[in-house]
Amino acid sequence: MTQALQDLGILALGTRFRVLSESMMATVKAFYDEHKLDFEPRWFPLFRTVHKQPGIGMMALSQQLGVSHAAVNAFCKQLIAAGLIKLTPDTKDGRIKQVTLTPAGQVLHTRLEPAWFVLRQALETAFPGHEAQQILNLVARLEEAVDDKAVPRGLKTVLKRERILDGLDIVPFNAADHDHQRYFEALNTEWLEQYFIVEPVDRQMFADPHGLIIAPGGAIYMAAVHGQIVGTCALVKRTDDVYELAKMAVSAVFQGKGIGTALVRVVEDHARSLGLTKLYLVSSVKLPHAVPTYRKLGYVDSAAGLHELYQRSDISLEKVLT
Structure with a gap:
């Protein structure tokens, strides 16, 4: 992280998260490419959730992942184009699209599991002991504050x-x-x-x-x-x-x-x-x-x-x- 961003303190928090995310995504993508795994890091949350919950609806994906329906739709289009998932109408309500992995998606998921194991081990090595959990706890606290509209409420308080x-x-x-x-x-x-x-x-x-x-x-x-x-x-x-x-x-x-x-x-x-x-x-x-x-x-x-x-x-x- 640059000294300039550090000097900006908490006001640059969003930018620092974005830079950190881009850097981590690039590292993971390079790891996938090195091992001939044709997969984008940004697909992971949706892809993994669909594997765990076959037939999950797009609205449920939006709610569980905490992203907009438009974002879920965009990721689904990318994964469909890659041949990794498919959408099928719900048997009770045809307006609801159920998301499942294709056979190719199932195969790739199996190939990715060892890679995810290695990545998890690498992160736990980089953040030994309780450090990894402390980071996750802080991220969870920040997410709760954003969901709870703590910052907008704070603005109203400051501007009273x-x-x-x-x-x-x-x-x-x-x-x-x-x-x-x-x-x-x-x-x-x-x-x-x-x-x-x-x-x-x-x-x-x-x-x-x-x-x-x-x-x-x-x-x-x-x-x-x-x-x-x-x-x-x-x-x-x-x-x-x-x-x-x-x-x-x-x-x-x-x-x-x-x-x-x-x-x-x-x-x-x-x-x-x-x-x-x-x-x-x-x-x-x-x-x-x-x-x-x-x-x-x-x-x-x-x-x-x-x-x-x-x-x-x-x-x-x-x-x-x-």
């Missing part, structure tokens, strides 16, 4: 609004923090590319957020949930009296959890600390949730005309800070 807000920290932008610089650009680029294009004025700010936003008198805040940066918002000075709430972005995974509202509140408090009595922002009616959300936060139509700063913007809003 209350849990997110409990772990939410909003901190000032740190120019020395590479993650702040990286996420300020990435989070904004995500929504800009989804609905519009990244304009030159955006790229300039992404390239030098400290020089173009903070140094002239503005501010940038970063939102993190349990240490993971998920949102950002800026206060941009346009003139001595006009400050814009801008560069609001929240990761798509964390939207609708109150993070954007929390960022707006922090930026508004920063504006008040500067003695500002009004805050402006620009948006677009093309954004399905943005304008209604800002209106709920107290922003109303403005004649300031700030929307002319961006090609994508077609509406200016303002809010009196009390």
Whole structure:
């Protein structure tokens, strides 16, 4: 296994299983070929089950092997083409196809049994004592978790609004923090590319957020949930009296959890600390949730005309800070 995959940890678990499976399949296939056994390793579970349960139905195979009916059908077609199995209608219900080994399949199964014995011995040698059983137990536990929808349930738990807000920290932008610089650009680029294009004025700010936003008198805040940066918002000075709430972005995974509202509140408090009595922002009616959300936060139509700063913007809003 490569160091890169190991470094990715549990998030690469599926990939590691796939790579491991492909490697083991290739090893077993080479062993079969060396001993003139015309058989594909991926056929083993179905082929062996049909031998143990002659006449088993395809639906039962799907259930017992834990694969889709389409997958069973595909494997059956391959084994039929190889002359190893046959399908016959059930005597009571012709719609049900019973699967049995052909005479050639029976002969090959007999020839394969010594090979499977050797493979089992090789694996038990590689994993002596209780190691093999421990591996099987861990695989069984993982299968149970997948069948039990443990991961989807875990996602719902992690993304609960209350849990997110409990772990939410909003901190000032740190120019020395590479993650702040990286996420300020990435989070904004995500929504800009989804609905519009990244304009030159955006790229300039992404390239030098400290020089173009903070140094002239503005501010940038970063939102993190349990240490993971998920949102950002800026206060941009346009003139001595006009400050814009801008560069609001929240990761798509964390939207609708109150993070954007929390960022707006922090930026508004920063504006008040500067003695500002009004805050402006620009948006677009093309954004399905943005304008209604800002209106709920107290922003109303403005004649300031700030929307002319961006090609994508077609509406200016303002809010009196009390």
